Amino acid sequence: MPSAFWFPIAAVLEIAGCFTFWMWLRQGQSLWWVLPGLVALAGFAWVLTQVESDFAGRAYAAYGGVYIVASLLWGMLVEKQPPSWADMAGVVLCLAGATVLYFSPAFGRSL
Numbered sequence: 001m002p003s004a005f006w007f008p009i010a011a012v013l014e015i016a017g018c019f020t021f022w023m024w025l026r027q028g029q030s031l032w033w034v035l036p037g038l039v040a041l042a043g044f045a046w047v048l049t050q051v052e053s054d055f056a057g058r059a060y061a062a063y064g065g066v067y068i069v070a071s072l073l074w075g076m077l078v079e080k081q082p083p084s085w086a087d088m089a090g091v092v093l094c095l096a097g098a099t100v101l102y103f104s105p106a107f108g109r110s111l
Helices: 003-027 031-048 056-077 085-103
Strands: none
Touching: 003 031, 003 056, 031 056, 056 085
16 A cells, blocks of 8 residues: 555544543543553554655654644544644645655655
């Protein structure tokens, strides 16, 4: 499967996993919230190993733009917080950088 398939899955798993810790530590929810979070974070780690890149750092860098978009979508859909104009400007900049990384001839090999 292409990396573009795995990036959104990784983002949902990472955000969901971290959100469970947020709910436990910042919102006073039960420690039981952490168990599905740990499963989600383990799934996130596995999913990122499926990305077609010779180097983890480059895969993580390209993934970063997708993560930022997914985080703002999570905020809108789950936490009911609309993004600001600055959020949207940041998304455009981050996606531009992620696109350069992802479509670079060096994505699958070293420079």
